[in-house]
Amino acid sequence: MTAALATSLALAGLAAGWGLRAVTARYAVPAGEPHRRSCPGCGHPAASQRPRFAPRWLSPRSFSPRWFLPRPSGRCPACGQRTGPPPFAVEAITALTLAALALRVHPGLVLAAACWLAVCAVPLAFIDAAVRRLPDLLTAPAYAGTGLLLMAAAAVGGHWHDLLRAGLGGLALAGFCLAVAVVSRGGMGLGDVKVAASLGTLLAWRGWSTLLAGAFAGFLLAAAYGIVLLLAGRATRKQHIPFGPFLIIGAFAAILAW
Numbered sequence: 001m002t003a004a005l006a007t008s009l010a011l012a013g014l015a016a017g018w019g020l021r022a023v024t025a026r027y028a029v030p031a032g033e034p035h036r037r038s039c040p041g042c043g044h045p046a047a048s049q050r051p052r053f054a055p056r057w058l059s060p061r062s063f064s065p066r067w068f069l070p071r072p073s074g075r076c077p078a079c080g081q082r083t084g085p086p087p088f089a090v091e092a093i094t095a096l097t098l099a100a101l102a103l104r105v106h107p108g109l110v111l112a113a114a115c116w117l118a119v120c121a122v123p124l125a126f127i128d129a130a131v132r133r134l135p136d137l138l139t140a141p142a143y144a145g146t147g148l149l150l151m152a153a154a155a156v157g158g159h160w161h162d163l164l165r166a167g168l169g170g171l172a173l174a175g176f177c178l179a180v181a182v183v184s185r186g187g188m189g190l191g192d193v194k195v196a197a198s199l200g201t202l203l204a205w206r207g208w209s210t211l212l213a214g215a216f217a218g219f220l221l222a223a224a225y226g227i228v229l230l231l232a233g234r235a236t237r238k239q240h241i242p243f244g245p246f247l248i249i250g251a252f253a254a255i256l257a258w
């Protein structure tokens with residue numbers, strides 16, 4: 001039963017990963033720039049091509065390209081330039097994460113909350129790694145969806161105590177990150193604070209110790225990465241590294257260690 005659930009979630013993750021690749025390509029632009037709708041190299045608007053089912057008299061120009069739909073290979077079909085994360089990285093990570101969550105997280109509604117957060121967190125991690133941004137368009141639905149699904153889990157199972165702890169835990173981790181952001185003067189951004197709110201909520205649902213473990217793992221990974229960069233001479237002391245991917249990896253490592 002669990003194996004069947006893990007397999008179906010892995011397949012769903014593969015399919016969702018393709019959509020998340022499009023989300024990543026769209027929002028991985030520097031702050032202030034418009035969302036990406038075409039290949040940055042040649043301007044090839046993959047999404048504006050006439051869909052196969054459309055009548056012939058509709059010219060490709062009838063389809064305004066709102067979304068650039070990148071190939072899983074991560075390269076533009078026209079000019080071959082990289083248009084996003086490495087080949088199949090988003091797809092494989094989403095599939096593996098959802099399958100692993102299916103094996104570790106119960107009951108169903110809590111699993112749904114964890115999967116929802118994962119589906120939001122994967123593009124967030126890739127976007128932050130690429131352009132050091134965590135767009136509100138992803139952090140807001142991550143928090144809202146996780147909160148609503150945990151509320152449903154509390155209502156079904158009567159776990160109001162867990163829900164209260166989850167809410168407080170999310171605020172606590174967000175507050176801690178906000179304090180770090182103020183003290184470090186830009187080392188951590190407001191996007192990190194918003195991601196921490198969602199991650200903290202899910203971590204604290206399991207318990208305070210899971211919240212501590214997840215947060216500690218995230219900061220430890222970020223510190224280790226910073227030290228490696230410094231030792232390799234690829235960063236200076238003043239340079240800021242993206243925190244989001246480490247917070248996300250640390251949190252999901254703690255969640256999978258349930």
Ligand SMILES: [Zn+2]
Pocket residue numbers: 039040041042043044076077078079080081
């Ligand atoms: Zn191109």
